[in-house]
Amino acid sequence: MLAELRARARDALEPAHWDYFEGGAGDERTLRANEEAFARVRLVPRVLRATGPRDLRTTLLGTELRAPILVAPTAFHRLAHRDGELATAAGAAAAGAGYVVSMAATTPVEAIAAVAGPWWFQLYLQPDRDFTAALVRRVEAAGCRALVVSVDSPVFGRRERDHRNGFHDLPAGLCCENLRDAAGAVRDIAMDAGLGWAAIGWLRGITGLPIVLKGVLHPADAELAVEHGVSGLIVSNHGGRQLDGAVATADALPAVAKAVGGRLPVLVDGGVRRGADILAALALGADAVLVGRPVLWGLAAGGADGVRLVLDSLAEDLDRVLALAGVRTPAAVPPDLVVSP
Numbered sequence: 001m002l003a004e005l006r007a008r009a010r011d012a013l014e015p016a017h018w019d020y021f022e023g024g025a026g027d028e029r030t031l032r033a034n035e036e037a038f039a040r041v042r043l044v045p046r047v048l049r050a051t052g053p054r055d056l057r058t059t060l061l062g063t064e065l066r067a068p069i070l071v072a073p074t075a076f077h078r079l080a081h082r083d084g085e086l087a088t089a090a091g092a093a094a095a096g097a098g099y100v101v102s103m104a105a106t107t108p109v110e111a112i113a114a115v116a117g118p119w120w121f122q123l124y125l126q127p128d129r130d131f132t133a134a135l136v137r138r139v140e141a142a143g144c145r146a147l148v149v150s151v152d153s154p155v156f157g158r159r160e161r162d163h164r165n166g167f168h169d170l171p172a173g174l175c176c177e178n179l180r181d182a183a184g185a186v187r188d189i190a191m192d193a194g195l196g197w198a199a200i201g202w203l204r205g206i207t208g209l210p211i212v213l214k215g216v217l218h219p220a221d222a223e224l225a226v227e228h229g230v231s232g233l234i235v236s237n238h239g240g241r242q243l244d245g246a247v248a249t250a251d252a253l254p255a256v257a258k259a260v261g262g263r264l265p266v267l268v269d270g271g272v273r274r275g276a277d278i279l280a281a282l283a284l285g286a287d288a289v290l291v292g293r294p295v296l297w298g299l300a301a302g303g304a305d306g307v308r309l310v311l312d313s314l315a316e317d318l319d320r321v322l323a324l325a326g327v328r329t330p331a332a333v334p335p336d337l338v339v340s341p
C-alpha cells in the first residue's frame, strides 16, 4: 500500500521536489540504515495470552491519540499538494493521529489549528530570542499542546540531491508563513551552531508548554535532557538528513530508553513503514512513533485522504501485528518480544 502511494507521489511531484522530500545527507547511509535496522528486527510472539479486546489508544503529555502514531514535522507541504498543511492536519485529525507542525510549514498555524486535531509545534530556536519568544506566544495562542525543539541541526546537513538540482528556495508564492515578523516580512530559518543547554532552560522559563527534544541519539544526552527538565524525547536522526553515518534510530533507541528509565515519554522516528516496525519500536523502548516521508507520499498522492489512508493503514497494521504477537495494548508490549540479531 505504501509502495503504491510512494509511486503515485513520485509521479505527481516535480523531480527536484521529490528529491527534496525523499533524500538524505551525504551518501544517504543513515537514510538507508533506518529502514534496514527495523527490517533486521526479529519478533518472538507470545500465544494464548491476549485475552480481551485490543486497545491502541495512547496518551502522550496529555494528548490523546487513537494509536501511538504521530506525523513527524516536515517542511513545505504546499510543495507536495496545493492544500499543504491543511490537508495534512485534516488527514491526521481524521485518523486520530498526532500532528507535529514544522516550523517550516507553508501555512499559518492559526489556519492549521482550525482544521487540526491535537497538534504540537516543532521549533528551531533562533539566535534572535525575542523573535523565538514571539513565535512561542503565537503558537500557544493558536492552541499548540507541546513544543518540539529540534536539536540535531546546528548546521544544515549536506543534501547532495538538492545541490545537484539547484533546489534552495521555495517557489514564488510559497513561504514559511510562521516566520513573519511584526511587520509581516518573512525571515529565513537560522540554524544556530551556538545552541547549548542554557537555551533549553531559557525556553523552559518563557513557556508552560511541555518541551520535547527531537534528535537525541546518545544515552548521555538523554540523561542530560531529564536533568534539564524536558518533558519528552524523540530519538531521531532527522530521517538521515543531517549527520550521514549517524546510528539508525532503531539501534539507538534501547540505550536511550534505558537511560530515561521511564521518567519521560520516549518517541522515535526514521524508517517506520509497517505495523511491525511500530511494534518493534515499542518493544525497544518507545512509547510512540512519528512518521515522516510516508505522510508526504500520502499528501502528494491524495491530499487529506492520502494522509488519512497512510495513518489509518499503519494503525490497522499495528492492530494486526499486536494480535499476532499476543499483546493487547501498546503499553503492554514487552522488551522480550524482540531478539537481537
Ligand SMILES: Cc1cc2nc3c(=O)[nH]c(=O)nc-3n(C[C@H](O)[C@H](O)[C@H](O)COP(=O)(O)O)c2cc1C
Pocket (backbone or CB within 6 Å): 020, 021, 022, 034, 072, 073, 074, 075, 102, 103, 104, 122, 150, 214, 236, 237, 238, 239, 240, 241, 269, 270, 271, 272, 290, 291, 292, 293, 294
Ligand atoms: C522532506 C522532509 C522535511 C523535514 N523537515 C523537518 C523540519 O522542518 N523539522 C524537523 O525537525 N524535522 C524535519 N524532518 C525530519 C522529520 O521530522 C523526521 O525526523 C524524519 O522524516 C523521520 O524519518 P522518515 O521520513 O523515515 O519517517 C524532515 C524530513 C523530511 C523527509
Ligand SMILES: CCCCC(=O)C(=O)O
Pocket (backbone or CB within 6 Å): 075, 104, 189, 238, 241
Ligand atoms: C529550513 C527548512 C528545514 C527543513 C528540514 O529540517 C529538512 O529539510 O530536513
